[in-house]
Structure formats: C-alpha cells, structure tokens
Amino acid sequence: MSARTTQKLATACVWGAGAVTVAILLTIVIFVLVRGAGDISWSFLTTPPAGGTSGEGGISTVIVSTLYLIGLTVVILVPLGVGAAVYMAEYAKDNRVTRLIRYGTEVLAGVPSIVFGLFGFALFVTALHFRFSILSGALTLVCLLLPTLIRTSEEAIRAVPRSYREAALALGATKWQSIWRIIVPAALSGIVTGIILCIGRAIGETACLYVTLGGSAAMPDSLFSPARTLSLHVFTLATETKAFGAAMATAVILIIMIVLINALTNWLSQRFAARMVGGA
Amino acid sequence: MDAKIETRKLSFFYGRNQVLKSISMKIRPDQITAFIGPSGCGKSTFLRVLNRMNDVIPTARLEGEVLLDGANIYGPNVDVVEVRKKVGMVFQQPNPFPKTIFENVAFGPRVLGMAGKVSLDEVVERSLRSAALWDEVKDQLNKSGLALSGGQQQRLCIARALATEPEALLMDEPCSALDPQSTLKIEELMQQLKQKYTIVIVTHNMQQAARVSDWTGFLLLGELVEYGRTGEVFSRPQDKRTEDYITGRFG
Numbered sequence: 158m159s160a161r162t163t164q165k166l167a168t169a170c171v172w173g174a175g176a177v178t179v180a181i182l183l184t185i186v187i188f189v190l191v192r193g194a195g196d197i198s199w200s201f202l203t204t205p206p207a208g209g210t211s212g213e214g215g216i217s218t219v220i221v222s223t224l225y226l227i228g229l230t231v232v233i234l235v236p237l238g239v240g241a242a243v244y245m246a247e248y249a250k251d252n253r254v255t256r257l258i259r260y261g262t263e264v265l266a267g268v269p270s271i272v273f274g275l276f277g278f279a280l281f282v283t284a285l286h287f288r289f290s291i292l293s294g295a296l297t298l299v300c301l302l303l304p305t306l307i308r309t310s311e312e313a314i315r316a317v318p319r320s321y322r323e324a325a326l327a328l329g330a331t332k333w334q335s336i337w338r339i340i341v342p343a344a345l346s347g348i349v350t351g352i353i354l355c356i357g358r359a360i361g362e363t364a365c366l367y368v369t370l371g372g373s374a375a376m377p378d379s380l381f382s383p384a385r386t387l388s389l390h391v392f393t394l395a396t397e398t399k400a401f402g403a404a405m406a407t408a409v410i411l412i413i414m415i416v417l418i419n420a421l422t423n424w425l426s427q428r429f430a431a432r433m434v435g436g437a
Numbered sequence: 438m439d440a441k442i443e444t445r446k447l448s449f450f451y452g453r454n455q456v457l458k459s460i461s462m463k464i465r466p467d468q469i470t471a472f473i474g475p476s477g478c479g480k481s482t483f484l485r486v487l488n489r490m491n492d493v494i495p496t497a498r499l500e501g502e503v504l505l506d507g508a509n510i511y512g513p514n515v516d517v518v519e520v521r522k523k524v525g526m527v528f529q530q531p532n533p534f535p536k537t538i539f540e541n542v543a544f545g546p547r548v549l550g551m552a553g554k555v556s557l558d559e560v561v562e563r564s565l566r567s568a569a570l571w572d573e574v575k576d577q578l579n580k581s582g583l584a585l586s587g588g589q590q591q592r593l594c595i596a597r598a599l600a601t602e603p604e605a606l607l608m609d610e611p612c613s614a615l616d617p618q619s620t621l622k623i624e625e626l627m628q629q630l631k632q633k634y635t636i637v638i639v640t641h642n643m644q645q646a647a648r649v650s651d652w653t654g655f656l657l658l659g660e661l662v663e664y665g666r667t668g669e670v671f672s673r674p675q676d677k678r679t680e681d682y683i684t685g686r687f688g
Contacts, residue, residue: 250495320532324594327490327526328545329518329601338548343535 189412193405201406206374206390212400216407218376222291222384223360223414225377226370229295230302230359231352237299238306238355239341239348245307246314247336266304273301274365282369289371292380297369298362302355309354313347314340342429349426353419360415363388387411440504441466441605441635442487442524447501449482449659451494456482458659459501464605464652469627469636471650471667473643475687479659480639484607487637488524489517505605522549525598529610531590533582533597538565538574541582541593545601560600568596569626588619592626605635613641624649643683647671655679 158166200215207214249255277297287293317340325335341348363386371383372393385393387407394404440463449457456479464470472480482491489510491497502509510520522545533541542561546552551560561578565571570592574585582593591611598606608627612620627636627649640646646653647667654664655676663670663679674680681687 318532320528320530321534323490323528324532324534324597325544325548326493327488327521327528328548328597329521330544330548331518334548338544339534 186412189405189408193402193407193409196402196406197409201403202410205376206385208374210398212394212398212403216387216390216410218374219385219387219390219407220410220414222377223386226291226294226298226366226384226386227356227359227418229291229380230298231356233295234299234302234306234355235352238303238351239310241303241307242310242314242348243336243341246311247332247340262304262307266308269364270301270362271364271368273297274368276300277365277369288381289369289373289383290381291370291377291384294366294370294384294386297365298359301362301365302358305358306351306355309351310344310348313344313351316347317343345426345429349422353422356418356422357415360386360411360418361388362386363392367392387414439466440464441506442637443502443504443507444486445502445504447483447486447503448499449479449486449491450498450500452496456659457486460661461501462654462661462664464635464637466635467631467633468651469631469638469649470652470654471646472637472639472654472656473641473646473682474656475682476641478656480656481609483656484526484609484637484639487605487607488521488526490521490526492517518549522601523603524605524607525601525603526607527591527594527598527609527611530614531587531594533585533590533593535581535583537579538582538585538593539578542596542600545597549601551601564596564600565593567599567630568592569622569629570596586619588615588622591615591619591623595623595626595630599630599634603634605637606630608636608638610640611638612645620645643671655682657682 202215202220203217204215205218206216245255245259249258274297277293277300281287281293281296282289287296321339321343322335325339326332330338366386366389370385370389372385372389373383374385374390375382377384388411391404391407391411394400394407442464444460444462447457447460448455460483472483474480485491486499486503487510491499499511503511505520505523509515534544536544539561542564543552543557546555546557546560562571562575565574570589573589574580574593582590585593591614595606595611612623615623624645627638630636631651638646638650650667652665653667653670655662655670655674655678657678663674663676665675670679671683674683
C-alpha cells in the first residue's frame with residue numbers, strides 16, 4: 158500500500174471514530190431532550206414531588222437538595238483535595254511512604270462508588286449518628302472524589318515550571334509565599350478542570366447516595382435533613398413509578414444543570430486568571 | 438582592597454561529587470565580575486552559592502565561607518530571606534511570573550512586607566526605569582509579563598530583581614536565550630547598573646565577558662584556575678589552561 162493510500166485510510170479511520178463518538182453523544186442528548194422536554198413546565202420546576210409510587214408532582218425540592226449537596230461537597234472537598242495535592246507535590250519527600258500514598262489514591266480512584274457508599278453508611282450514617290442526611294451524603298461524596306481531585310491537582314501543580322519557583326525564592330519569598338502567590342495560581346486552570354470533573358461525577362452519582370442520603374423528597378431544612386438528588390429522583394421514578402416522562406424531564410434538567418455549573422466554574426476561573434495574569 | 442563578596446576555601450558537593458574545589462576570591466563592589474569556563478565547570482553552581490539558591494537541593498553540602506560585607510551568609514542565625522533580598526538574581530531563561538508587568542515587579546516588595554512602608558507605584562516605576570524598560574511598558578502595566586518579547590522579559594526580570602533594592606545582582610547567562618539586539622541592550626544596561634550594584638555574571642560567551650566585565654575568573658572542573666583584571670586575563674593569561682581555553686583550543 159502506498160504512503161498516500163495509508164494516509165487517506167488513516168484520515169478516514171480517525172475521522173470516522175470522531176464522527177461515531179459525536180453521533181452517539183448527540184443521539185443520547187437528543188433522545189432525552191425529545192422524550193423529556195414535553196413534560197417540563199413552570200409548575201414542574203416549582204412543585205415538590207407527590208411522593209409514593211404515583212410519580213406525580215414536580216422536582217422543586219430535588220433541585221434544591223442537589224444544589225445544597227453539591228455546594229456542601231465542594232466546600233469540604235476543594236480545600237482538602239488541593240491542600241493534599243500541594244503537600245504531595247511540594248512538601249512530601251519521594252520515599253516509600255509517599256509512593257504508597259500515591260498508589261493508594263490511584264487504587265481508591267478506581268473503587269466502585271457503592272463501596273464508598275457502604276463505608277459512608279457505616280461511618281457517617283451509623284457510627285457518627287449523622288443519620289441519612291445531606292451531611293452524610295456530602296462526606297461520602299468527598300471520600301469518593303478526593304482521590305480524583307488530589308491526582309488532577311497534583312499533576313497541575315507539578316506542571317508549573319521550576320523557573321517560577323526559583324524566581325520566587327530568589328526574590329526572598331518563603332516556600333509558602335511562592336506556593337500561595339505563584340504556584341497555585343499558575344496551576345489554577347488544571348485544578349479547576351479537576352473540580353469540574355468532580356462536580357460532574359457528584360451530580361451523576363446515585364449508588365453511594367442511595368445508601369447515605371435517605372431519599373426523602375421533602376424540602377431540606379438543615380445539614381441533617383435526608384434528601385434526594387436529581388439523579389436519585391430519576392432512578393426512583395424509573396424503578397418505582399410508571400412516570401417515564403417525568404424521569405426524562407428530570408434528566409433534561411440534570412443535563413442543563415451540569416452544563417450551567419461547568420460554564421459557571423469556567424467563567425469564575427477565567428475571571429480569576431485574568432485578574433492574575435492581566436489582559437494577555 | 439575591600440570586597441563586597443568574598444569566598445574562603447569554598448568547596449561544594451552534590452552528594453559525593455565535588456563541584457567546587459576550595460575557591461578563595463574577592464568580588465569588588467560596583468564592578469562587573471564575570472565567570473567563564475566550559476559546561477559543567479561549576480560556574481552556575483558557584484553563582485547560586487552566593488545567594489543560597491542551592492539550599493533547596495537535598496544532597497548538597499558546602500564547606501568554607503561566603504562573606505557578604507564581611508559576614509558569613511552560611512553562618513548560624515543567618516536569615517536566608519535577608520541574604521536573597523541583598524543579593525538578587527537573574528536567570529538564563531527569562532522567567533516572568535504569569536502576572537501583570539506591575540505585579541511581577543511588585544512581587545518582591547510584597548513578599549518582603551515592604552508594601553506598607555513604600556509606595557509600590559514608585560518602586561515599580563523606579564525599578565522599570567533602572568532596567569531601561571519603563572518607556573516601553575509604562576502604558577501597559579496591566580498587561581501580562583508573558584506578552585513581552587524575550588529581551589523585554591529579561592529586562593522585566595532585572596527590574597523585578599532590582600525592586601527589592603539589592604546590593605548585588607547575580608546573572609546566570611542572562612543573554613543566552615536572547616537575540617543579538619536584545620543582548621546588546623542588556624549589556625548596555627549592565628554598564629549603567631554597575632554604578633550602583635555589584636554585578637556577578639556567568640557566561641558561556643567569552644566575547645561577552647571581555648566586553649562587559651572588569652574582572653574575569655576562569656573555572657575549570659570546579660577549580661578557579663585564574664582570576665584577574667579582564668584585560669590581563671584575556672591578553673596575558675598566566676595559566677596554560679586559561680590560554681588554551683580563550684584561544685579556543687577546547688571548551
């Protein structure tokens with residue numbers, strides 16, 4: 158086969174792979190939109206679910222619970238995860254212990270979420286008496302997502318050029334000053350990508366929340382309220398009721414919410430980066 | 438003869454590997470002292486010893502003394518931040534921070550806590566003027582330092598180093614990543630700066646050492662083979678190895 162033919166064939170294959178991927182994605186989104194959009198109305202968004210097996214009612218309390226849970230998760234997750242990443246990348250010596258920690262986080266990142274769910278149930282729900290609650294759910298999500306955030310943040314921090322560190326030290330900055338003022342801001346876009354990944358996973362998570370959140374469709378009024386997220390609601394509607402349309406409609410809202418949260422996070426980080434870097 | 442910086446029997450090791458061998462010498466104030474030598478001769482290590490930049494290397498070990506104005510910077514109770522404030526550094530690759538031009542220059546004063554005592558606007562303007570960059574950037578201080586050309590970036594780094602009001606400036610092959618025009622600008626700038634600062638430069642480029650420096654040291658395999666007035670070293674080298682190197686027989 159001539160080089161030209163190979164080139165054409167390779168281009169066709171790569172192009173084809175891309176086209177198939179896009180087609181699959183579009184099919185899913187369009188399918189969900191078409192089946193679900195009809196059931197979305199203002200009252201669907203503003204009334205609570207009727208409960209039971211009727212599948213009637215809206216999703217207002219579910220939207221609030223989802224935002225509440227995600228917000229709490231992010232507030233606990235980000236300082237812990239980024240802090241641990243800074244430690245791993247900047248402070249930890251490269252020895253047996255740190256290699257073990259790194260290996261541990263890699264393994265944990267691949268553990269099925271229901272395992273974290275059982276752990277969260279045993280520790281937060283039962284042993285610590287947080288009961289089925291937003292707090293138990295959020296803490297379980299933090300355990301689930303920490304390995305991912307630590308790994309992505311650590312890689313982003315390691316990718317910051319050594320020359321920045323040297324310049325900061327040579328100007329009399331302490332290690333902490335160079336980390337806080339130079340390295341973390343320079344690694345920010347990578348860290349934010351990790352945070353977005355985690356939020357996406359948290360929104361879509363059902364298994365580990367099924368055993369820690371409680372599944373109540375009532376409006377949460379404290380950290381200790383049981384709750385139901387959008388994806389849990391989709392699961393409940395699809396398995397316990399005949400309201401397939403409402404399940405699809407909830408899925409549409411779920412997709413929109415993921416898009417909005419990603420856009421918001423991106424926008425925030427770009428604004429921050431612009432303030433750091435200036436109009437480049 | 439008074440010395441700004443003096444080394445006494447300075448030896449330096451990376452693990453078991455000795456990279457500087459008992460170097461004793463004096464660097465005069467308000468002059469330009471250049472160090473030449475082939476790759477791996479220890480000249481960059483020597484430079485980095487002078488503001489304790491090698492502290493961060495875990496296996497590094499130092500013997501002997503480095504005196505700044507007569508005080509050993511490796512002595513007990515010495516604040517390394519104070520040393521680096523007095524002895525600024527410019528690196529081989531221009532390395533401005535991913536921040537605005539203003540924030541790049543203001544970084545040193547900020548971390549050293551000078552911000553409350555002096556006007557940052559004044560410090561930034563004075564430093565950029567000293568680095569011959571002010572006229573080119575005065576209307577775009579909020580632009581990223583990374584948006585400047587290579588030569589401008591290196592002058593920004595010089596301005597950033599000057600902002601902490603150092604007494605000496607170490608330059609580690611500051612022109613090796615620059616085009617001839619930018620190199621010329623930096624060399625002119627060095628002539629202005631030497632009136633206020635003690636400048637120590639490491640360079641690969643012998644012509645540059647001959648052009649800009651008042652004193653030249655030749656390092657070979659960690660040994661200070663020859664040290665003297667630049668004119669003398671280049672016209673009448675005392676050591677056969679120096680002569681071989683500057684006439685291009687090796688290196």
